[in-house]
Amino acid sequence: MSSIAYCTNVHPAEDLAGVVAQLDRYAVPVREELGVDTLALGLWLAEPVARGLAADGTARRRLAADLRTRGLEVSTLNAFPYGGFHHDVVKHSVYEPPWTDHRRTGYTIACAVVLADLLPDSADYGSISTLPLAWREPWSRADDARAQASLDIVGRFLRDEAARHGRPIRLAVEPEPGCVLDTVADAVSWLADRVDHDHIGICLDTCHLAVSFADPAETVKAIRRSGLSVVKVQASAALEVAEPGTEEGRRAIAAFAEPRYLHQVRENTPGGVLAADDLPEALDTLPAAHPWRVHFHVPLHARPAAPLTSTTDVLLTAVDAVRSTADAVPHVEVETYTWNVLPDPVDDLAAGIAAELRWAADHLGGVA
Known part of the structure; x- marks a missing residue:
């Protein structure tokens, strides 16, 4: 597998000087901790x-340097x-602006322009x-x-850029619980006949996949059958509690309720999957008679204390399925943006990220 990146949306910098400072404060120490010459980043x-x-x-060339x-x-x-993304309260604002808004189109095109000048020589896309x-x-x-129409504009831009640079930039749409494209099945159904498959595909976030309770191997096969491709895998794990209705289970999962991010919950009942849009809502409204999965990205290497578990099994199955069906292995990015809102935040974030990347390398193959 190609190098496994870590996503820098865990860091709060929102100006260029801050981005570079975060590279020095975190990314370089992570690379040194891993003992590698080059570390891959999923840059936010x-x-x-x-x-x-x-x-x-000039600024792009300076950043590349x-x-x-x-x-x-x-x-x-x-x-x-x-x-x-690091405001005190983010919640639903992370979905703004939507793809109906020209600002989203402009932002995505700007990102493509930047990425084209940052790609290493070894990158195929x-x-x-x-x-x-x-x-x-x-x-x-109407939406x-x-x-x-917005995705058509971006698709045409990406096609033109690929012809200009000789290497494509591909857009990866990331299904998430509670959104218009709630599940991978929703994304496949909506995208398959609407977008340019050469330049737009799926971002398979394995935390989101787990929360939906979909079968990971069958999900990957369905993407393949549709003609879409998995452009990117976000290697992530959700929280799971087998018995959320017990006093122990409720207390353990409630510790992860926090005010910054939305933590969608799904309960897997014999009659179907029940939904709550955030963990406090789930604690108040779901029957808690069957297993829950919670959209809270937990570090891959750090198994939660019982009675909680994480869904790394879904991650491993999904990556195996992608590896066995894809023509080329997609980009893999570890995206644990929740380090700073864990019930017990870590003291040394760089060491934590390095430990997570070691786990990913050991279990998924690749860097470190």
């Missing part, structure tokens, strides 16, 4: 940074959060992950049409 650039870089070729001199490389960007259109409501047929 807030909209003002991406827009500024897209307008300034800053990466090289630090032993860092970037083949993928995370363009899901537009900005404000670049990838950009993005949100699954919008939060599910309000949404209408469908507007979102498709």
Whole structure:
């Protein structure tokens, strides 16, 4: 497998100087901790940074040089959060602006311009992950049409850029619980007949996949049958509690309720999957008679204390399925953005990220 990146949306910098400072504070120590010459990053650039870089070729070349001199490389960007991803309260604002808004189109195109100049010589392609259109409501047929038109604009731009640079940049749409494209099945159904498959495909976030309780191997096969491709895998794990109705189970899972991010919950009942949009809501409304999975990205290497578990088994099965069905192995990015909101935050974030990447290398193959 190609090098496994770690996603820098765990860091709060939203200007270029801050991005470079975070490379020195975290990325370089992670690389040194792993003892590797080059570390792959899944770079997050807030909209003002991406827009500024897209307008300034000199600044892009300087950033590319800053990466090289630090032993860092970037083949993928995370363009899901537009900005404000580390505000005290993020929740639903992470889905703004939606794909019906021209700002989302402009941001994505800016990210593509930047990535084209950051790609290392070894990269066959670049990838950009993005949100699954919008939060599910309000949404209408007119919104469908507007979102498709926006994706058409981006698809044409990416095709032109591939012809210009000789290497494609591919957009990866990331299904997430509660959104218009809630599950991978929703994304496949919506995208398959609407987008340019050469330049737009799926970002398979394995935490989101686990929360949906979909079969990972069958899900990957369905993507393949549709003609779409897995452009990028976000290697991530959800929280799971087998008996959320017990006092012990409720107390353990409630410790992960926090005010910054949305933590969607699904309960897998014999009659179907029940949904709550956030963990506090789930604690108040779901019957808690069957297993829960919670959209809380937990570090891959750190197994939660009983009675909680994590869904690394879904991650491993999904990656095996992608490896066995894909023509080429997609980019893999470890995306644990929740380090700072864990019930027990770590003291040494760089060491934690390095430990997580070691786990990924041992279990998924690749870097470190």
